[in-house]
Each structure stands twice: as C-alpha cells, then as structure tokens.
Amino acid sequence: MSRKTLTRRQFVAATAMSSTALIAAPYVRGAYAAGKLSIGFWDHWVPGANDASTALVKEWGEKEKVEVSIDYITSNNKKIELTAAAEAQAKSGHDILQMPSWWPHAYSENLEPLNDVMEPLIKQNGEVNGTVKYLAQSGGKWLAVPATPGSQIKGPCSRIDLMKKHAGIDVQEMYPAGGPPKDDNWTLETFLKAAEACQKAGFPFGIGLGETTDSVDTAGAIFQSFGAELVNAKGDVTVKTDAVRQALEFYKKLIAVLPADAPSWDDASNNKWLISGRGAMIMNPPSAWAVAKRDAPQVAEQCWTHGFPSGPKGRFAPFLPYFWGVWSFGKNKEAAKSLLVHLSSPAAIEKFVVASGGYDLPAYANMTKLKTWAEEGPPKGTLFHYPDPYHRQTLSIAASPAPPKIAQQIYFQATLTKMALRFAQGEKMETALAWAEDECEGFMRT
Amino acid sequence: MPPGMSRQGALALRPHDKGVDRSPASSFIFRQKAHSMADVVVQQGRLVRNARPRKASGLRNMLGRKSTVAFFLTLPLILLIALLVLYPAFFSLYLATLNKAMTKFVGLGNFTFLFKRETFWMVVKQSCIFAVTAVVFKALIGFIVAHFVHNIPGKKQRKWRGMLLVPWVIPPAMSTLAWLWLFDPSYSAFNYTLSFFGVGPIPWLGETFWARFSVILVNVWYGAPFFLIMYLAALKSVPDQLYEAAAIDGANWWQKIWYITLPMMRNIIAITTLFSLIVTFANFDIVRILTSGGPLDTTHLFATWAFQVGIQSSDIPLGACVSLFMVPILAVAAIFILRDVSKRGNEA
Numbered sequence: 042m043s044r045k046t047l048t049r050r051q052f053v054a055a056t057a058m059s060s061t062a063l064i065a066a067p068y069v070r071g072a073y074a075a076g077k078l079s080i081g082f083w084d085h086w087v088p089g090a091n092d093a094s095t096a097l098v099k100e101w102g103e104k105e106k107v108e109v110s111i112d113y114i115t116s117n118n119k120k121i122e123l124t125a126a127a128e129a130q131a132k133s134g135h136d137i138l139q140m141p142s143w144w145p146h147a148y149s150e151n152l153e154p155l156n157d158v159m160e161p162l163i164k165q166n167g168e169v170n171g172t173v174k175y176l177a178q179s180g181g182k183w184l185a186v187p188a189t190p191g192s193q194i195k196g197p198c199s200r201i202d203l204m205k206k207h208a209g210i211d212v213q214e215m216y217p218a219g220g221p222p223k224d225d226n227w228t229l230e231t232f233l234k235a236a237e238a239c240q241k242a243g244f245p246f247g248i249g250l251g252e253t254t255d256s257v258d259t260a261g262a263i264f265q266s267f268g269a270e271l272v273n274a275k276g277d278v279t280v281k282t283d284a285v286r287q288a289l290e291f292y293k294k295l296i297a298v299l300p301a302d303a304p305s306w307d308d309a310s311n312n313k314w315l316i317s318g319r320g321a322m323i324m325n326p327p328s329a330w331a332v333a334k335r336d337a338p339q340v341a342e343q344c345w346t347h348g349f350p351s352g353p354k355g356r357f358a359p360f361l362p363y364f365w366g367v368w369s370f371g372k373n374k375e376a377a378k379s380l381l382v383h384l385s386s387p388a389a390i391e392k393f394v395v396a397s398g399g400y401d402l403p404a405y406a407n408m409t410k411l412k413t414w415a416e417e418g419p420p421k422g423t424l425f426h427y428p429d430p431y432h433r434q435t436l437s438i439a440a441s442p443a444p445p446k447i448a449q450q451i452y453f454q455a456t457l458t459k460m461a462l463r464f465a466q467g468e469k470m471e472t473a474l475a476w477a478e479d480e481c482e483g484f485m486r487t
Numbered sequence: 488m489p490p491g492m493s494r495q496g497a498l499a500l501r502p503h504d505k506g507v508d509r510s511p512a513s514s515f516i517f518r519q520k521a522h523s524m525a526d527v528v529v530q531q532g533r534l535v536r537n538a539r540p541r542k543a544s545g546l547r548n549m550l551g552r553k554s555t556v557a558f559f560l561t562l563p564l565i566l567l568i569a570l571l572v573l574y575p576a577f578f579s580l581y582l583a584t585l586n587k588a589m590t591k592f593v594g595l596g597n598f599t600f601l602f603k604r605e606t607f608w609m610v611v612k613q614s615c616i617f618a619v620t621a622v623v624f625k626a627l628i629g630f631i632v633a634h635f636v637h638n639i640p641g642k643k644q645r646k647w648r649g650m651l652l653v654p655w656v657i658p659p660a661m662s663t664l665a666w667l668w669l670f671d672p673s674y675s676a677f678n679y680t681l682s683f684f685g686v687g688p689i690p691w692l693g694e695t696f697w698a699r700f701s702v703i704l705v706n707v708w709y710g711a712p713f714f715l716i717m718y719l720a721a722l723k724s725v726p727d728q729l730y731e732a733a734a735i736d737g738a739n740w741w742q743k744i745w746y747i748t749l750p751m752m753r754n755i756i757a758i759t760t761l762f763s764l765i766v767t768f769a770n771f772d773i774v775r776i777l778t779s780g781g782p783l784d785t786t787h788l789f790a791t792w793a794f795q796v797g798i799q800s801s802d803i804p805l806g807a808c809v810s811l812f813m814v815p816i817l818a819v820a821a822i823f824i825l826r827d828v829s830k831r832g833n834e835a
Binding site for chain 1: 586600603604605671672673674688690692693698775778779780782783784794796798799800801802803805
C-alpha cells in the first residue's frame with residue numbers, strides 16, 4: 042500500500058481553501074436555526090388539556106424555527122417544587138419552568154426579569170390582579186409571567202337544592218348566569234347561619250382544616266375578610282390584634298359545624314365530600330363539579346360555583362395562580378420570552394380555557410368573560426361567576442400581605458388553620474395567639 | 488454433594504432434613520466425619536498452593552490475594568453507596584450550616600434555632616413514640632406469627648409464608664393509598680362496617696389519638712412480615728435437640744421459649760430491631776400519604792417535617808438540619824444494640 046505524504050505547502054493551501062469556502066458559502070437557514078428550547082409544564086389533570094399547550098408550542102416552534110421539547114410534570118407529591126429546587130441548585134434544567142404561586146419569589150435570584158414581556162401583555166390583556174403582582178413582582182421587576190393553565194379561584198361550589206331547602210338561599214338567584222351578582226346579603230354572617238342550618242340537616246359544609254392548600258386558602262380569605270394579618274407588609278408580626286381575635290372567634294363557630302375529621306382533610310377530601318352527596322358546599326375550583334359530571338351526574342346538576350361571602354373588611358376570594366418562569370441560567374432566553382408572549386395572547390388563553398373545560402383562569406382583567414364559562418353545564422351557567430366576571434371580589438392568597446418569603450412559610454406550615462383549630466379545640470385565645478406569634482417569629486429567618 | 492463426600496457426611500451438615508437419624512449419638516458421629524472432611528479440603532488447598540511456582544510480580548501477588556479480589560468484587564457497591572449515600576449525607580451536612588437563602592455560613596446556627604422551636608421537640612417526641620411503638624408491635628406480632636408458621640408442616644408452610652409476606656412486598660406508597668381509602672372521611676369502609684354495630688363514625692385521621700393509632704397500625708401491618716421472615720429463619724436454625732433435651736428435663740412451653748428460643752435468637756432479634764428502628768424512624772410515605780403530619784402536626788416525623796420545612800417552605804438548610812437530627816438518636820440506639828451483639832459474639 043502506497044503512503045501519500047502531505048507537504049507543508051499542500052497543508053497550508055488546503056486549509057486556506059477550506060476557510061475561504063466556509064466564509065464565502067451562502068447562509069443556509071436550517072429547520073431549527075433559532076436553536077432549542079426546553080420547557081417544563083405542569084401536567085394538567087383535565088384529560089386533553091395538555092394537548093392545547095403542546096399544539097400552541099408546536100405552532101410557535103414551527104413559525105420561529107425553534108426545536109422545542111416539553112416535559113409535563115405532575116404536581117402530585119410536590120414534583121414541580123422538587124424539580125424547581127433541583128434545577129435552581131444545579132443551575133441547569135428547562136429554559137421555561139411552570140411553577141406554583143410562591144416559587145417565583147423563592148427563586149427570585151435565579152429568574153430572568155420579564156418586564157419586557159409583562160408590560161406589553163398588560164397593555165394587551167388588561168391589568169393583572171393584586172395577587173399576581175404580589176407573587177411575581179419584586180422591586181419593580183417581573184419575576185415570572187402568570188400562566189393560565191392551573192390558575193384557579195377556590196370559591197364556594199354550592200348545592201343548589203340543599204342550600205335552598207335547608208338554608209333558604211337561592212344561589213342561582215344570588216349569582217344569576219349572564220348577569221351581575223345580587224350578593225349584598227351574602228356576608229360571613231349569612232354564610233355561618235347557612236353552615237349551621239345545613240349541618241343540622243345532615244349536610245355540613247365541606248371545609249378542610251388540614252395543612253394542604255385548600256384548607257389554608259379558605260382560612261386565608263376568611264382572615265382577610267376581617268382584616269386579620271399575622272405578619273404585615275413591612276414584615277412586623279401582628280398576631281395579637283383585634284382583627285385576628287375576631288377571625289378566630291368566627292372560625293371557632295364555623296369549626297363547630299364542620300365534619301369531625303375536617304382537621305385531617307387533604308385537597309381531595311372536599312371533592313369527595315361534594316361528590317358523595319354528603320355536603321351542601323365546598324370551597325374549590327370546578328374540578329369537583331367536573332368529576333361529579335362523570336361520576337355522580339345527579340350531584341353535578343345541582344352544583345353552582347359563585348362568589349365568596351364578604352366580611353367587615355371586604356369580599357376576598359382565594360386565588361392560586363401558576364407562573365411561567367425563565368431561568369437566568371437558561372440557554373435560549375430570548376426564544377423563551379417569545380414563547381411566553383405567544384402563550385399569553387388572547388387566542389392562546391381562550392384555547393387553554395376551552396381545553397380545561399373552564400377550570401383554567403387567566404389573570405388578566407379583560408379575559409374574564411369568555412363564552413366557555415357562560416356555556417358550560419349542566420346546569421348551564423354553573424361556571425359563569427367562577428372567574429369573577431364583575432370583579433366583585435379581591436382575589437387574594439393566604440398570608441399576604443406579609444413579605445412573600447415569610448408568607449410562604451405561614452402558608453405551608455398552615456399556621457392559620459392550626460391556630461384556628463387550637464382555639465376551637467379548647468386552647469385559650471391568648472395561648473393560641475402566643476403560639477402563632479412564636480411561629481411567625483421563627484419564619485423571619487433570612 | 489462434593490465428590491468423595493459420604494452420604495453420612497452430607498447429612499451431618501443438614502441435621503434437620505427428613506429421614507435423618509437425629510439421635511444425639513448419630514449426630515455426634517456425623518459431625519466428626521464432616522469435620523475430618525473439612526480438614527482434608529483445607530489441606531488439599533494448601534498443597535496445591537504450595538506446589539504453585541512463586542512469582543516475583545507484586546501486582547500478581549496482590550491480585551491473587553483474597554482480600555483484593557473481595558475488594559474489587561464489592562467496588563461497584565462501594566461506589567454506589569458513595570454516590571447515593573455518602574455524597575448526599577455530606578452535602579446535607581454542608582447545607583445544614585448555611586442560612587435560609589444559602590448565601591452565608593452560619594455554623595450551628597440552624598441547630599440552635601431548632602432547639603428553640605416547640606414543633607421541633609414535638610416531632611422528636613412523636614418520632615420516638617412512632618418508631619418504638621411500631622417496632623415493638625412488629626417484633627411481637629412477627630415473633631408470634633413466626634411460631635405459628637414454623638409449626639405448619641411442609642408445603643402448606645410455603646403458602647402461608649408467601650401470603651404473609653404480601654404486605655411487605657407491595658410498595659408502601661401504593662398500599663398506604665388503599666389504607667387512606669379505608670380511613671377516608673366520606674367513604675371509610677371501616678366506619679361503614681362499624682355503623683352496623685352502632686359504633687362510630689371514628690375520625691380515623693382527624694383526632695390526634697386516632698391519627699397516631701392509624702399511622703402506627705399501617706406501619707405495623709407493613710413491617711411485621713419482615714420480622715416474621717427473619718424470626719422464622721432464626722427459629723429454623725435452633726437445633727431440635729435442645730428442645731428435646733428440655734422436654735426430657737420437663738420444661739414447659741414458656742421455659743422453652745425463655746431458655747432456648749430467645750437466647751438462640753438474641754442476635755437476630757437485636758439486628759432486626761435495629762434495622763427496623765432505623766427504617767421506621769426515617770419513615771416518610773405512610774405519614775405523608777395518610778395525614779401529611781396533621782392534625783395540628785401531631786403525626787409529623789423527622790422526614791415529613793423536614794420535607795415540609797425544606798421543600799414546601801423553601802428553607803432547605805433547616806430541612807437538612809431536621810433530617811440530620813435522626814443521626815445522633817439512631818447512632819445511640821445502634822451503639823447499644825451492636826455492642827450487645829458483639830459482646831455475645833465474643834462470648835461464643
């Protein structure tokens with residue numbers, strides 16, 4: 042076999058020719074010229090709802106020539122929170138990660154500012170509610186974009202028949218489909234009387250007193266209706282106030298008419314309570330109603346989702362938003378921002394709402410009167426008031442307005458429900474308050 | 488049977504097999520034979536080794552050593568443990584010394600903070616109650632059922648062993664979900680059954696006493712088969728001759744258990760208890776699924792509270808700190824139990 046040797050002169054000539062060819066060659070735009078984008082979305086519990094996200098992302102990817110990959114991550118057993126914690130620690134992971142309510146603040150140092158995305162979106166879709174600002178803004182910086190999938194109001198879902206029969210309240214008349222609510226008399230006092238009447242009739246309200254979000258969210262809205270804050274916006278502990286005392290007195294009366302095992306309820310318990318036909322009301326997004334449609338249609342036909350009762354300081358409803366965050370260590374941040382704009386367009390929002398059967402709530406003021414909520418049933422119009430179309434409620438989250446990193450701990454340690462339960466189970470008011478104060482002081486760690 | 492080994496010799500190694508003369512005299516003869524055969528094998532090995540020409544290569548010598556081979560055989564496991572156990576353990580030690588934002592070294596600050604928390608001491612107390620109660624009941628039930636199973640003859644015993652192991656082989660996250668449905672407030676099968684007797688409804692997971700009872704019950708249900716199988720193996724290794732001798736001396740069933748069974752099983756009981764104590768102390772899934780620590784944190788264990796503090800409340804250093812508190816408590820238990828085991832080993 043002959044062996045051809047390459048002279049130095051030949052090597053130099055070949056290198057020069059190759060370099061010239063590379064530089065002079067025309068720029069060829071490949072199928073995925075704008076790179077790759079990796080996304081972690083919340084795995085929607087509504088069958089088929091993920092398809093809407095996939096279709097929207099695919100449509101954008103093809104237009105922008107970006108190769109996209111999506112992981113749907115379940116929220117069961119805090120899988121999303123674990124993913125966020127792992128990616129923030131490793132400084133590596135998805136470019137966009139959907140995260141629950143408190144996480145934008147928890148990882149604020151690792152998130153890309155999104156003011157250039159949010160400001161045009163607000164102009165386009167209307168103002169966002171205060172809870173979204175509270176949870177996703179820090180020092181004028183937008184940490185994340187509110188995601189329509191998964192965001193929800195946990196207002197009352199009442200049994201029309203049982204409320205009429207035992208409490209004398211016609212919830213359909215109070216919250217008519219297609220019209221503004223006539224809710225002037227729908228106060229915490231009326232609510233408590235109805236709870237007592239329904240409990241007496243054997244159909245107690247299904248409100249949890251456990252440590253999971255449904256229980257905490259209801260407690261949060263009730264405490265806020267009294268103006269009760271455990272820690273104020275400045276970060277001062279304000280447990281021992283008259284407002285907190287009033288809220289505790291109210292809760293004690295309410296707990297007396299709730300199911301005996303409410304302290305152990307998780308987020309599925311209230312759904313089961315309604316579907317089993319044993320309760321006249323629960324505080325939940327329409328997921329319980331949607332499951333009842335399939336498993337207990339006779340119960341679903343009697344369900345009506347409506348607004349929260351008002352207290353001395355206003356009408357507050359628990360709002361639990363999801364967010365899309367872009368990691369600052371992401372590899373394709375510009376593409377990520379472009380996709381978030383696409384997913385927040387009015388057309389995309391409408392697709393999310395339709396695909397989830399009305400469960401998903403946009404955070405923008407102009408997007409609360411979509412036809413899905415007016416048309417869903419049976420009974421027709423059952424979801425009309427779910428998105429608070431007439432803005433009668435202050436959408437809030439439990440433990441606000443405390444600084445989010447403190448509030449997150451009050452929220453997940455369920456300090457509100459625990460304090461109410463301690464007092465209701467016989468602990469002295471001042472002892473319960475002292476316990477809560479001590480807990481809150483412990484949450485001040487930085 | 489190895490070549491050259493007599494039928495009698497082979498039997499001597501398995502004195503409990505059917506068809507073997509178990510009288511003390513015959514048993515003695517078998518042992519003698521087996522012993523002499525073992526000597527031959529050892530001597531053969533030595534002869535072969537001596538006949539092998541000596542090599543100068545140190546590497547070959549090293550590789551030829553049994554300890555080196557053993558090290559290489561266990562290396563994959565050592566690496567796996569280093570990666571999945573040692574690294575996370577040391578990393579959690581490091582995390583426990585940081586502030587909440589993980590930007591500053593605070594030394595033992597997190598530990599001193601925990602000492603002042605009421606909930607922390609409640610979790611310490613509850614973890615001890617949970618682990619000790621569950622292990623005692625698991626050991627007791629395992630011991631009693633192992634005796635029952637040991638007395639079932641032949642093939643039937645195999646079926647019972649298989650059936651009784653079922654709770655232990657089902658992943659606990661799955662079986663605990665089934666228990667959750669049994670305790671469910673709306674659809675509790677237990678309360679439904681009790682209602683026929685005019686009892687209940689019992690708030691299984693809603694009151695402190697019942698919630699603690701329920702999580703311990705599920706843990707005992709899940710863990711008792713492990714004790715059963717360990718004790719059964721130990722029971723089978725107790726020579727029948729001892730019981731026969733005791734029977735001749737007029738011992739009753741309790742004396743047989745107290746003076747023969749328990750002393751013969753002591754090491755197995757100690758090791759099993761230690762192992763179970765560690766696993767039960769570190770339990771997460773049962774409490775997480777059944778109660779999430781409630782009501783009023785009265786069923787939280789170290790692992791569940793560490794998860795709540797570390798992951799849910801985004802205070803990873805404090806969460807790491809809570810989980811590390813298991814180490815000294817379990818270390819003390821391990822020292823006491825293992826010291827006792829090694830002492831007996833030396834006596835033997």
